Amino acid sequence: MRPSYLFRAMQPLRSSIVRPTSTSSPAAHIYSAISTPIRRLNSTTATPTETQSSTAPSTPSVAPPSLRNYPYTLKTGTVVSVGRMDRTVRVAHRHTMWDSHIRKTYPKVTTYLVSDPKNSLREGDVIEFSSGYPKSRHVRHVVERIIAPFGEAIEDRPAVLTREERDAERVAKRTVKWERREARRAEGGEGQSLGGQEHVGRIRRLVYERTGAQ
Numbered sequence: 001m002r003p004s005y006l007f008r009a010m011q012p013l014r015s016s017i018v019r020p021t022s023t024s025s026p027a028a029h030i031y032s033a034i035s036t037p038i039r040r041l042n043s044t045t046a047t048p049t050e051t052q053s054s055t056a057p058s059t060p061s062v063a064p065p066s067l068r069n070y071p072y073t074l075k076t077g078t079v080v081s082v083g084r085m086d087r088t089v090r091v092a093h094r095h096t097m098w099d100s101h102i103r104k105t106y107p108k109v110t111t112y113l114v115s116d117p118k119n120s121l122r123e124g125d126v127i128e129f130s131s132g133y134p135k136s137r138h139v140r141h142v143v144e145r146i147i148a149p150f151g152e153a154i155e156d157r158p159a160v161l162t163r164e165e166r167d168a169e170r171v172a173k174r175t176v177k178w179e180r181r182e183a184r185r186a187e188g189g190e191g192q193s194l195g196g197q198e199h200v201g202r203i204r205r206l207v208y209e210r211t212g213a214q
Contacts, residue, residue: 067167067174072132074144077112079125088139089114089121091129115142117166118158124150133166142166 081090090111097108114127115135121127126148134140144163146154161169200208 067170070132070134072130074128074130075112075141076126076128076147077114079121079123079127079150080111082121082123085113087116087119088135089116089143091127091141112141113139115139117142117161117169120146120157120160122149122151122157126150133170 075093077091077093079089080092084090091114093110093112095108095110096105098105112129114121114129121143125146127146128144129141130144131141133142135142143160145160149157
Protein backbone atom coordinates (compact mmCIF):
# COMPACT_ATOMS: atom_id res chain seq x y z
CA MET A 1 0.00 0.00 0.00
CA ARG A 2 1.28 3.47 -0.88
CA PRO A 3 2.19 5.72 2.05
CA SER A 4 -0.39 8.30 1.00
CA TYR A 5 -3.18 5.71 1.11
CA LEU A 6 -1.98 4.49 4.49
CA PHE A 7 -2.00 8.03 5.89
CA ARG A 8 -5.50 8.67 4.49
CA ALA A 9 -6.78 5.40 6.04
CA MET A 10 -5.58 6.53 9.45
CA GLN A 11 -7.58 9.80 9.24
CA PRO A 12 -10.96 9.84 11.13
CA LEU A 13 -14.23 9.91 9.25
CA ARG A 14 -15.84 13.30 8.48
CA SER A 15 -19.02 12.39 10.34
CA SER A 16 -17.05 11.70 13.50
CA ILE A 17 -15.41 15.15 13.55
CA VAL A 18 -16.93 17.20 16.35
CA ARG A 19 -18.37 20.50 15.08
CA PRO A 20 -19.31 23.48 17.27
CA THR A 21 -23.01 23.76 17.88
CA SER A 22 -24.85 27.08 17.83
CA THR A 23 -28.22 27.93 19.22
CA SER A 24 -29.21 30.13 16.27
CA SER A 25 -29.81 28.90 12.74
CA PRO A 26 -27.84 30.14 9.66
CA ALA A 27 -30.96 31.91 8.42
CA ALA A 28 -31.01 34.00 11.59
CA HIS A 29 -27.41 35.07 11.03
CA ILE A 30 -28.18 36.08 7.42
CA TYR A 31 -31.27 38.03 8.48
CA SER A 32 -29.38 39.88 11.21
CA ALA A 33 -26.52 40.69 8.82
CA ILE A 34 -28.96 42.19 6.29
CA SER A 35 -31.22 44.02 8.71
CA THR A 36 -28.40 45.72 10.65
CA PRO A 37 -27.10 47.84 7.68
CA ILE A 38 -30.71 48.70 6.76
CA ARG A 39 -31.41 49.95 10.29
CA ARG A 40 -28.19 51.98 10.22
CA LEU A 41 -29.13 53.45 6.82
CA ASN A 42 -32.58 54.45 8.03
CA SER A 43 -31.16 56.04 11.17
CA THR A 44 -28.56 58.06 9.24
CA THR A 45 -30.78 59.25 6.39
CA ALA A 46 -33.52 60.65 8.57
CA THR A 47 -31.40 63.46 10.04
CA PRO A 48 -30.24 65.10 6.74
CA THR A 49 -33.86 65.25 5.56
CA GLU A 50 -34.82 67.21 8.64
CA THR A 51 -31.87 69.58 8.28
CA GLN A 52 -32.57 70.14 4.60
CA SER A 53 -36.20 70.96 5.25
CA SER A 54 -35.24 73.39 8.00
CA THR A 55 -32.56 75.18 5.95
CA ALA A 56 -34.51 75.34 2.67
CA PRO A 57 -35.43 78.91 1.70
CA SER A 58 -39.13 79.59 1.91
CA THR A 59 -39.12 82.48 -0.57
CA PRO A 60 -37.04 83.12 -3.70
CA SER A 61 -34.20 85.62 -3.67
CA VAL A 62 -34.96 89.29 -4.14
CA ALA A 63 -32.11 89.74 -6.65
CA PRO A 64 -33.02 89.47 -10.34
CA PRO A 65 -32.53 85.97 -11.77
CA SER A 66 -29.99 87.20 -14.33
CA LEU A 67 -27.55 88.30 -11.58
CA ARG A 68 -26.41 84.82 -10.63
CA ASN A 69 -22.95 83.49 -9.93
CA TYR A 70 -21.51 81.62 -12.90
CA PRO A 71 -19.04 78.76 -12.37
CA TYR A 72 -15.65 79.60 -13.82
CA THR A 73 -12.17 78.20 -14.44
CA LEU A 74 -8.85 80.07 -14.48
CA LYS A 75 -6.47 79.90 -17.45
CA THR A 76 -3.17 81.53 -18.36
CA GLY A 77 -2.32 82.93 -21.77
CA THR A 78 -0.47 85.53 -23.82
CA VAL A 79 -2.16 88.50 -25.49
CA VAL A 80 -1.59 88.22 -29.25
CA SER A 81 -3.92 90.90 -30.62
CA VAL A 82 -5.07 94.26 -29.20
CA GLY A 83 -7.05 97.11 -30.75
CA ARG A 84 -9.15 95.27 -33.29
CA MET A 85 -12.18 95.32 -30.99
CA ASP A 86 -13.11 97.71 -28.22
CA ARG A 87 -12.48 96.25 -24.75
CA THR A 88 -11.76 92.80 -26.22
CA VAL A 89 -8.42 91.10 -26.94
CA ARG A 90 -7.24 87.81 -28.35
CA VAL A 91 -5.34 85.53 -25.98
CA ALA A 92 -3.36 82.39 -26.91
CA HIS A 93 -3.72 79.67 -24.28
CA ARG A 94 -1.10 76.92 -24.48
CA HIS A 95 -2.08 73.51 -23.16
CA THR A 96 -1.83 69.81 -24.02
CA MET A 97 -4.28 67.59 -25.87
CA TRP A 98 -4.67 63.86 -25.23
CA ASP A 99 -4.90 61.65 -28.34
CA SER A 100 -6.91 58.59 -27.32
CA HIS A 101 -5.90 56.62 -30.44
CA ILE A 102 -2.14 57.12 -30.13
CA ARG A 103 -2.41 57.47 -26.34
CA LYS A 104 -0.08 60.42 -26.16
CA THR A 105 -0.33 64.10 -25.24
CA TYR A 106 0.45 66.80 -27.79
CA PRO A 107 0.92 70.56 -27.32
CA LYS A 108 -1.94 72.73 -28.54
CA VAL A 109 -2.66 76.46 -28.71
CA THR A 110 -6.25 77.69 -28.35
CA THR A 111 -7.17 81.33 -29.01
CA TYR A 112 -9.85 82.93 -26.84
CA LEU A 113 -11.64 86.27 -27.06
CA VAL A 114 -11.17 87.84 -23.62
CA SER A 115 -13.04 90.85 -22.30
CA ASP A 116 -10.89 93.78 -21.14
CA PRO A 117 -13.34 96.24 -19.53
CA LYS A 118 -10.80 99.07 -19.00
CA ASN A 119 -8.50 98.48 -22.02
CA SER A 120 -5.67 97.61 -19.63
CA LEU A 121 -3.94 94.95 -21.75
CA ARG A 122 -1.15 95.32 -24.28
CA GLU A 123 0.11 92.91 -26.89
CA GLY A 124 2.59 90.48 -25.33
CA ASP A 125 1.19 90.55 -21.80
CA VAL A 126 0.95 87.28 -19.89
CA ILE A 127 -2.41 87.32 -18.13
CA GLU A 128 -4.73 85.14 -16.11
CA PHE A 129 -8.32 85.04 -17.37
CA SER A 130 -11.45 83.21 -16.32
CA SER A 131 -14.54 81.81 -17.97
CA GLY A 132 -18.13 82.04 -16.82
CA TYR A 133 -19.95 85.34 -17.26
CA PRO A 134 -20.90 85.73 -20.97
CA LYS A 135 -20.21 89.28 -22.15
CA SER A 136 -21.57 88.66 -25.64
CA ARG A 137 -22.30 85.80 -28.00
CA HIS A 138 -18.65 85.03 -28.74
CA VAL A 139 -16.88 86.60 -25.73
CA ARG A 140 -17.18 84.39 -22.65
CA HIS A 141 -13.91 85.10 -20.85
CA VAL A 142 -12.70 88.08 -18.82
CA VAL A 143 -9.25 89.13 -17.61
CA GLU A 144 -8.51 88.57 -13.92
CA ARG A 145 -4.97 89.94 -13.50
CA ILE A 146 -1.77 90.71 -15.37
CA ILE A 147 0.99 88.24 -14.52
CA ALA A 148 3.83 89.73 -16.59
CA PRO A 149 3.34 93.06 -18.42
CA PHE A 150 5.04 93.74 -21.74
CA GLY A 151 6.18 97.24 -22.65
CA GLU A 152 4.19 99.74 -20.62
CA ALA A 153 4.25 99.36 -16.84
CA ILE A 154 1.12 98.29 -14.95
CA GLU A 155 1.11 101.56 -12.96
CA ASP A 156 0.71 103.57 -16.18
CA ARG A 157 -2.34 101.61 -17.33
CA PRO A 158 -5.97 101.59 -16.18
CA ALA A 159 -6.45 99.17 -13.29
CA VAL A 160 -7.88 95.73 -14.06
CA LEU A 161 -11.29 95.28 -12.48
CA THR A 162 -11.65 92.64 -9.79
CA ARG A 163 -14.51 90.17 -9.66
CA GLU A 164 -16.27 92.17 -6.92
CA GLU A 165 -16.04 95.38 -8.96
CA ARG A 166 -17.43 93.67 -12.05
CA ASP A 167 -20.35 92.26 -10.04
CA ALA A 168 -21.04 95.72 -8.60
CA GLU A 169 -21.16 97.20 -12.12
CA ARG A 170 -23.55 94.50 -13.25
CA VAL A 171 -25.85 95.21 -10.30
CA ALA A 172 -25.76 98.96 -11.00
CA LYS A 173 -26.55 98.51 -14.69
CA ARG A 174 -29.34 96.08 -13.90
CA THR A 175 -30.84 98.47 -11.36
CA VAL A 176 -30.83 101.38 -13.83
CA LYS A 177 -32.45 99.19 -16.46
CA TRP A 178 -35.08 98.08 -13.95
CA GLU A 179 -35.89 101.68 -13.03
CA ARG A 180 -36.26 102.70 -16.68
CA ARG A 181 -38.62 99.85 -17.37
CA GLU A 182 -40.75 100.61 -14.32
CA ALA A 183 -40.90 104.26 -15.40
CA ARG A 184 -42.14 103.24 -18.85
CA ARG A 185 -44.73 100.96 -17.27
CA ALA A 186 -45.94 103.80 -15.05
CA GLU A 187 -46.21 106.20 -17.99
CA GLY A 188 -48.14 103.66 -20.06
CA GLY A 189 -50.54 102.94 -17.21
CA GLU A 190 -49.60 99.27 -17.00
CA GLY A 191 -48.60 99.47 -13.36
CA GLN A 192 -45.77 97.64 -11.68
CA SER A 193 -44.71 94.23 -12.92
CA LEU A 194 -46.10 91.11 -11.27
CA GLY A 195 -44.68 90.70 -7.78
CA GLY A 196 -42.24 93.57 -8.26
CA GLN A 197 -39.71 91.15 -9.77
CA GLU A 198 -38.40 90.34 -13.20
CA HIS A 199 -39.44 87.43 -15.35
CA VAL A 200 -38.51 84.03 -13.89
CA GLY A 201 -37.94 81.14 -16.26
CA ARG A 202 -39.76 77.82 -16.13
CA ILE A 203 -36.92 75.81 -14.59
CA ARG A 204 -36.15 78.42 -11.93
CA ARG A 205 -39.86 78.75 -11.12
CA LEU A 206 -40.11 74.99 -10.58
CA VAL A 207 -37.09 75.11 -8.27
CA TYR A 208 -38.68 77.92 -6.25
CA GLU A 209 -41.97 76.03 -5.99
CA ARG A 210 -40.33 72.80 -4.83
CA THR A 211 -38.06 74.47 -2.31
CA GLY A 212 -40.93 76.56 -1.01
CA ALA A 213 -43.19 73.49 -0.69
CA GLN A 214 -40.62 71.76 1.53
